[in-house]
Amino acid sequence: MVTLAEVAQHAGVSASTVSYVLSGKRSISASTRERVELSIQQLGYHPNAGARALASSRTNIIALMVPLRTDMYVPVMMEIAIAVATTARTHGYDVLLLTGEEGPAAVRRIAGSSLADAMILMDVELHDERLPLLRESGRTAVLIGLPADTAGLTCVDLDFEATGALCVEHLAGLGHREIAVIGEAAAVYERHTGFAERTVDGIRAKAQETGVRVLHRPCEGGYAAMASTLARVYDERPGTTGFIVQNEAAVEPLLNLLQQQGRAVPEDVSVVAICPEQVATQASVRLTSVAIPAQEMGRGAVEQVVAKLAGRGTDEVELLAPELTVRASTGPVQA
């Protein structure tokens, strides 16, 4: 491996000069800079990450903790992760991938070993165990999600309350008066991963405001689960004409089952989904939906991190405004 010293020798300058050329922290004459840069090129020099980290106590690495549960919301997670990684690169950072498995211990480990300059946590629960450790560690951190207590933390998330409200508003505007909400698996609510509950809150509030009746049912993904959930919904509320689905794995089964039951979408029933764009457009009926802005969330989180590391950061909650795209799955209630 080529070292700084070798570059310095090759360029006929001191090591510190090369370092300053690289960092730009002191002024360097044009001629020297060029000579050094040429040497770097010719020798194929890359600074050693470990040495740099040791000397500067900056690793240029951001740790990303993704949930272990691979069974849910996977594409969104992946999209966020990729957005984080690529955005990080544009700011000169690399991303360390941590799975939820280690749990809170990971926070301690990363903070303790100075493996990363900052952390981004995904899938944050309302009372997340990692938060106290995070605060205590003093490490820069940004959450994707919204815990109960955001004091001293920067958070980025979709405004799920507004999302829920938006869906109800759309359906109410079309004349729907009985709405069923097909939610995430019950486990998601039990874990108190805020987003699911916030969506329901938003839905409830707007429903009250607009005089719409709402029935909320969690649902595991897949056909079997959806079938029984749907049966119970119609059992309890035969007059249901609108559905709000916040569960990727339930979208297609729902459409399919409705079709099988001879309920036409959107003539007889309207369906609004809260899901990634791709799911909405690739479904058997092009779905009116609120997209989950995975890219924006990932990018936003990294930008907050970078800002904080540069000392420009603010502790704030950044809620992305939902956007509802009308497609072919919603329409006015039949007279």
Added chain:
Amino acid sequence: MVTLAEVAQHAGVSASTVSYVLSGKRSISASTRERVELSIQQLGYHPNAGARALASSRTNIIALMVPLRTDMYVPVMMEIAIAVATTARTHGYDVLLLTGEEGPAAVRRIAGSSLADAMILMDVELHDERLPLLRESGRTAVLIGLPADTAGLTCVDLDFEATGALCVEHLAGLGHREIAVIGEAAAVYERHTGFAERTVDGIRAKAQETGVRVLHRPCEGGYAAMASTLARVYDERPGTTGFIVQNEAAVEPLLNLLQQQGRAVPEDVSVVAICPEQVATQASVRLTSVAIPAQEMGRGAVEQVVAKLAGRGTDEVELLAPELTVRASTGPVQA
């Protein structure tokens, strides 16, 4: 941050002794060990990653390059990535997440900066640009996938030829004589990501052997694409009774369309999928399928890496044997 020296002082030993307690590279008396371990506990010491990397030229980090294309095969990628990360942790490694975006430059960067001890490449193409750089860098590497030239490389992958053959064998055994293969998007074949082609090769070979006619059609995901592909298939080969699908995003559309056309699965048409277990079990018809062993691939790759880093490695290609699970989507041809 607590340092080694502080621990040493606290325990009343020299720094090197603490280091040896940690690494176990020299024998330490039980009493000293206990004293040191206690101090470590009490002070909450964590070795500094950068310093360790610098001194030992080992980072305990494995770089994982995942493809950038977030539009395809995402859950499998994610599953592999998570498997890699968790397996790596059990061996004391962390995982650095690199996206395809940087391309070959990433290989140079990681190797040059000694940011990672080894690399795992996913989504390897037949003539992957990264391979020459990888060989040249001398860094330990394991591929998930199979390039044209595997000399000097360790590869882990599902045996897609055998997979294809297995599907044909199953269908042929049930009496099917005309089979349509719904493949990945055309772009996948154009990129020459080996797996898709290898599957088709395996299918063709076994078809020839068993006297089955095969029609292969690439297909973008989604309903629209599947509909037109299906129409063309029946146009060309009205006698088709068996389908092999290797495209997650086409599975559900296919089932749906067949149903709409009044073709019952499995009575009139049999469908075999090559897809993750979850997709197969959650589809509207429980699918006979060959699972993509994402977990095993991720785990296998890490284990190869660890073995190589420990000097026990061998340059070899590890092809996982496919397993076909019979479910409800395949049956004998009607008389």
Added chain:
DNA sequence: CCAGGCGATCGAAGCGCTTCGACTCCACTG
């Protein structure tokens, strides 16, 4: 014409850890 200042560069002191050689006991062996 000289003090003062600034731009450009260098040297050296670490950053926190690993590791090698050396040293000290002490239990054996012959």
Added chain:
DNA sequence: CAGTGGAGTCGAAGCGCTTCGATCGCCTGG
């Protein structure tokens, strides 16, 4: 009882980089 060797410990020398003075010209203003 001297000699030998292994177990246990220590000190010091780096690993490759950043960064803080310090130095050295050279330009400028008074």
